[in-house]
Amino acid sequence: MQICRVKGNVWATRKEETLKGQKFLIVTRIDENQSEIGPPFVAVDNIGAGVGELVIVTAGSSARKASDESLPVDAAVVGIIDSMDVDLSS
Amino acid sequence: MQICRVKGNVWATRKEETLKGQKFLIVTRIDENQSEIGPPFVAVDNIGAGVGELVIVTAGSSARKASDESLPVDAAVVGIIDSMDVDLSS
Amino acid sequence: MQICRVKGNVWATRKEETLKGQKFLIVTRIDENQSEIGPPFVAVDNIGAGVGELVIVTAGSSARKASDESLPVDAAVVGIIDSMDVDLSS
């Protein structure tokens, strides 16, 4: 799973019927210094993450396990990070 | 899901039988400045996106959830973006 | 789906039993200028693409939908491109 920062929201009135009612967030992956890397992308969110929070994002088919198996989504917020403990010595 | 710009169309007369009647769009991913990044690719479209529009594209097996589970597609337009609200402060 | 050029063929006598009789092509992804990008890779082909042709390649689990669900393949040629119409203004 990727470590991402929530950057904002995206709205799409015209969309797949099955996606109606889903909340979409714009997120960007971060590196070990919490610097943003790569372009922003869209993840579905069912746990209430807010802008600025660090989150765990699951990609690919497993994103459907965090929403509904029938949804055409390939990224989902699955956790809001409280803290990280990373060894910088190795 | 990736944020992409619709760039054009592609035609292929000789194709997998199951893909007949499907509409294919050429799209390119964009970054936070809406600059295009990476090479263009092809996504199936069932919601009527037009050239120049910003769209949400689902990749991988989940693209089949936006068309038909039996289709050999790995990217699908699932939403046409009305607006985005991105926090640039963090 | 990726836009690729067919570059050649690859032969493997010793292979997974289920792949016997499958035709493998070497393909390389192209960018908006039709320049090749990235290393060549192997795609299964059931529609008769030839060397030099531009093709649409589906990757991942969806490649099995273009061949047989039980085959260990992760890329398949699903269309031979007749023409592309790309907007360069945006």
Add this chain to the structure above:
Amino acid sequence: MQICRVKGNVWATRKEETLKGQKFLIVTRIDENQSEIGPPFVAVDNIGAGVGELVIVTAGSSARKASDESLPVDAAVVGIIDSMDVDLSS
């Protein structure tokens, strides 16, 4: 599967219900010189890997085969490396 080094832990109180009780590790991929490459990411661990150890990480839908098919995870530690024997001559 990727060869990674375990870098630390991540905690998320608010998360998908199905992920409760799962152990998450922060890992970073390494190259042939065991230098870390790319940003850290999160993998679920059911075999007890510790910080500093080299591990084999399976990504994508197959990560669910190392935990539970219903979990929204896309990376899992599947082995702790004892030794590697790599030919540097070719």
Add this chain to the structure above:
Amino acid sequence: MQICRVKGNVWATRKEETLKGQKFLIVTRIDENQSEIGPPFVAVDNIGAGVGELVIVTAGSSARKASDESLPVDAAVVGIIDSMDVDLSS
């Protein structure tokens, strides 16, 4: 599928129970000049590839079709390359 060179072996005594008895190889992807690109990774091998050989590697969920659907593997050797015929003119 990727074209890779077999670089060596990796041993992991502590691993997912279902992976016991599987043979793991370290492989590296090659480009059109057969130069190695990218970091080495691990693929399961059921067809007896040896160090130095060029092989075809299937990634993602399809790798399970070359071993066992229940295994947590995301890369598998599916063919040992006898020869390649690549057009360099285009």
